[in-house]
Amino acid sequence: MSIARVRISRHAAKRLAQRGISLEDVHLVLRLGRKLHRTGVTFYFFGRRQIPRGLERELERLEGTTLLVRNGYLITAYRNKRAIAVIKKKSKRRARRSPVLGMSPATEAPLALEVDLWGRCA
Structure with a gap:
């Protein structure tokens, strides 16, 4: 994905601005990073193994960079060298919704606000 x-x-x-991740860095992680589908989101993880030989010095600062993409939108970005272990433990499918439509099973709070926000951000 470009x-x-x-x-x-x-x-x-x-988040990119706060964490000092440039658009070039995002492009590299999307191109070279490990792609995992979990919980309805695509994770792009850039670990030590994804660094091409000969470019270790230039790209070591990107080690642990993780991007979350859903429906063509970059949702968030963070750095955590151990993120791949956490991502692998996540379910491959989205969590089931509670029987009450539009309510979160854990908090019983409405989910509509969350859905509306994602639709408006661009």
Whole structure:
């Protein structure tokens, strides 16, 4: 997936700025990172094994960079060298919704606000 096809949400833009991740870094992680599908989101993880030989010095700062993409939107970005272990433990499918439509099973809070926010961010 190339950076041209991924739209960046306002939340992701804020996180990229806070964490010092440039658009070139995002492009590299999307191109070279390990792609995992979990919980309805695509994770792109850039670990030590994804660094091409000869570029270790230039790209070691990206080690642990993780991008979350859903429906063509970059949702968020963070750095955690052990993130792959956590991602692998996640369910491959989205969590089931509670029987009451639009309610979160854990908190019983409405989910509509969350859905509306994702639709508006661009």
